[in-house]
Amino acid sequence: MSKSTTLVVGGAGYIGSHTVRLLASQDRDVLVLDNLVYGHRDALVDDSVRFIEGSLSDRPLLDKIFSENDIDVVIHFAAFINVGESVKDPLKYYQNNTADPVILLEAMRDHGVKGFVLSSTAAVYGEPVEVPIVESHPLQPVNPYGWSKLMLEQILADCDTAWGLKSACLRYFNASGSWGDGLIGEAHEPETHLIPNVLLAIQGKIEKMTVFGTDYDTPDGTCIRDYIHVMDLADAHAKALDHLKGGGESIRCNLGTGLGVSVREILDAAREVTGKEVPVEYGDRRAGDPARLVADPSLAKEVLDWEASHTDAKDMVESAWQWMTGPRLGQFEK
Numbered sequence: 001m002s003k004s005t006t007l008v009v010g011g012a013g014y015i016g017s018h019t020v021r022l023l024a025s026q027d028r029d030v031l032v033l034d035n036l037v038y039g040h041r042d043a044l045v046d047d048s049v050r051f052i053e054g055s056l057s058d059r060p061l062l063d064k065i066f067s068e069n070d071i072d073v074v075i076h077f078a079a080f081i082n083v084g085e086s087v088k089d090p091l092k093y094y095q096n097n098t099a100d101p102v103i104l105l106e107a108m109r110d111h112g113v114k115g116f117v118l119s120s121t122a123a124v125y126g127e128p129v130e131v132p133i134v135e136s137h138p139l140q141p142v143n144p145y146g147w148s149k150l151m152l153e154q155i156l157a158d159c160d161t162a163w164g165l166k167s168a169c170l171r172y173f174n175a176s177g178s179w180g181d182g183l184i185g186e187a188h189e190p191e192t193h194l195i196p197n198v199l200l201a202i203q204g205k206i207e208k209m210t211v212f213g214t215d216y217d218t219p220d221g222t223c224i225r226d227y228i229h230v231m232d233l234a235d236a237h238a239k240a241l242d243h244l245k246g247g248g249e250s251i252r253c254n255l256g257t258g259l260g261v262s263v264r265e266i267l268d269a270a271r272e273v274t275g276k277e278v279p280v281e282y283g284d285r286r287a288g289d290p291a292r293l294v295a296d297p298s299l300a301k302e303v304l305d306w307e308a309s310h311t312d313a314k315d316m317v318e319s320a321w322q323w324m325t326g327p328r329l330g331q332f333e334k
């Protein structure tokens with residue numbers, strides 16, 4: 001297998017920085033492009049990783065990058081990720097998550113780069129008609145964020161037909177946890193995700209966390225999600241990279257544990273891990289939240305020989321807590 005360069009777009013973000021660190025630890029040549037709108041330069045902890053600050057829509061910059069490097073696969077993490085914001089400001093999402101990546105794809109086509117790994121999402125399925133969710137489940141997103149990703153999946157399929165672009169669309173469920181040494185972890189601003197908000201409330205960094213809805217048709221009335229450890233996601237990207245470098249066909253698969261965990265179960269896990277009470281209030285449902293999102297992860301096992309190694313919700317919470325109490329206290333400087 002050749003040691004060509006992997007371009008990681010959005011590699012200074014949460015999932016990207018963990019994947020970049022894993023790839024670097026495997027002695028792979030990695031170049032990160034990130035405009036740092038939400039990412040952190042400090043999240044790239046390996047000196048061997050080259051970094052360029054810039055946007056995926058900057059065609060002259062892309063031409064320079066593809067001309068000067070022997071890039072065979074692009075891993076594309078860069079996107080806006082806030083579902084609620086996508087409902088209020090859909091064009092922001094369609095521009096950055098769907099339209100701008102077309103510029104990246106045009107540059108790839110023109111420079112003969114034919115491998116693409118996409119951060120897709122469980123949001124492409126919308127309100128599930130059957131759980132666990134298999135990849136053949138109807139694709140009916142219920143928000144612009146989900147549509148922005150689904151449209152990009154379709155664009156990738158069309159590029160395969162037209163010029164042989166091979167893609168791996170990885171539909172993540174709920175990313176969580178950290179590298180584990182406190183140097184990198186989840187640092188979204190604003191933070192909307194459940195596990196970090198629970199831990200921020202425990203630390204007193206936010207006054208309290210709100211449970212969005214207790215009247216769902218689930219055993220304890222709160223929403224059920226499939227929490228997948230960020231290191232398992234990173235591992236799946238390494239495997240997807242090998243799949244594409246080895247001449248594999250385009251694939252689309254779920255990345256989850258296959259296990260559903262409720263919001264209340266996350267609160268219990270947080271109490272157990274930290275030994276502290278969670279300052280919590282019980283509020284209304286958040287618009288657009290399906291009651292249950294749980295992956296059937298068998299296809300990923302079949303096509304990538306990948307499966308989650310962390311399956312206990314307590315592990316995910318403990319790992320997030322390690323980041324928030326580690327040397328950087330859950331914060332990047334820049």
Ligand SMILES: NC(=O)c1ccc[n+]([C@@H]2O[C@H](COP(=O)([O-])OP(=O)(O)OC[C@H]3O[C@@H](n4cnc5c(N)ncnc54)[C@H](O)[C@@H]3O)[C@@H](O)[C@H]2O)c1
Binds near residue numbers: 016056
């Ligand atoms: N976090 C989750 O639970 C989750 C679940 C499913 C899918 N995803 C997808 O995974 C990907 C990564 O998510 P994350 O949680 O790491 O988000 P993140 O915001 O931490 O990372 C995204 C990175 O992309 C960069 N970026 C955004 N637009 C850019 C542009 N135009 N040019 C260059 N860089 C740009 C940001 O600066 C940031 O560093 C996203 O595509 C997201 O939709 C995330």
Ligand SMILES: O=c1ccn([C@@H]2O[C@H](COP(=O)(O)OP(=O)(O)O[C@H]3O[C@H](CO)[C@@H](O)[C@H](O)[C@H]3O)[C@@H](O)[C@H]2O)c(=O)[nH]1
Binds near residue numbers: 213
């Ligand atoms: O302060 C909070 C935050 C969340 N929740 C609930 O916790 C669950 C998980 O929410 P969150 O952590 O915000 O993740 P999701 O909304 O499930 O979305 C994540 O997971 C999806 C895939 O399942 C991806 O598409 C999204 O990008 C990613 O943000 C949901 O039931 C929320 O209602 C709360 O009760 N209180």
